[in-house]
Amino acid sequence: MSDWKPRLIASDMDGTLLRHDESVSPATVAELERWRASGVPLVLATGRPPRWMHGIREVLRHGTAVCCNGAVLLDLEPMEILDEAPLLPDALAAITAELRVHEPTMWFAVEYGWEFRHEPVYRPRWDVDAPGVAAATLPEMTATPAAKLLARHESMTRDAFVQLVHDVVGERGTVTNSSTDALAEISAPGVTKATGLAEVAARHGVAPEDVVVFGDMPNDIAAFEWVRDGGGRAVAMAHAHPDLLAVATDVTGTNDADGVAAFLAAL
Structure with missing residues (x-):
């Protein structure tokens, strides 16, 4: 897979894309913008609710967010909920x-x-x-x-x-x-980051084999398995939970060391 390149980039936020001070480094922003300029969208896959997405919107300005571990799809540009799968x-x-x-x-x-x-x-x-x-x-x-x-x-x-x-x-x-x-x-039953990412990927016409996903915690496991089993890349942060490391295809640096940007730059 030395010449493999993603057609969609998905990333968790806390402990992954965000540093411990909850900022996104300029290097990471620049790397994501480089991929976006070449036509590769970014999807944020997070446990955070939509009400916690205003800060990241100010940094990235666009994209889709899979919020609440897959229960809510949010369009960041207008801050508009696209779809929901709630517990009744x-x-x-x-x-x-x-x-x-x-x-x-x-x-x-x-x-x-x-x-x-x-x-x-x-x-x-x-x-x-x-x-x-x-x-x-x-x-x-x-x-x-x-x-x-x-x-x-x-x-x-x-x-x-x-x-x-x-x-x-x-x-x-x-x-x-x-x-x-x-x-x-x-x-709700069956709702995970994987189901949310699969819906967003389908909207972009992208299969899991063309997705790279980054994460650090157990709520990323379903997304990792979906990407890994479909032939894509599931990249754990160096400090990730052991259960997530066990299902990763790759490991990158920590969030404070800009691990997401480093992995993408190497591609």
Whole structure:
């Protein structure tokens, strides 16, 4: 694959495209612009909701974002939602009720795309006083379709907690994790970054064999497998989670070392 070149570039944001200060280096911006000028689009594939995409839009200005781990497709230029695959109220109510029976000290929040609701006892790590963020009761939160359900525990280890949530949710939702916290992210059944990327790639007429995807966390695994199994390149950051490294085709440098730009430049 020494002469292989992508027809579509897909990248996670946090821990991948973004440095630890949440900036995108000038070198990375220039490299992405070089590819865009030759007709290769960039797709951001992130666990972030649309309301967290304004900053990256100011840097990249265009492109499509697969948000909320595949549940929302966002056109960055007009900041317009193109498609959604939400968890429905009945599923939200059933999943949260059963999870609470198994572990009464877990707390819930929901992403609606442009808004965020959390139980009063849930401790948000970001956006505590931001517009669209508010406390709500669990019945209020689960009465409306949600892009993503979040379950958090303050004392269990990350892996143990995510496994517990996965075991309880089963086939009623897709469970993943993208942080070092005991935070489980739950999407509608079958919804992953891979399904979102596949839809965007199809809109561009691009097959997985012509896609390169970059990532660092378990919520990137489905996208890596989709690209790898289709003959494309699945590139893990040097600091990536071991489970992601296990399914990667390539490894590049860290996010702070501009690993995405370095890999693309080498092509």
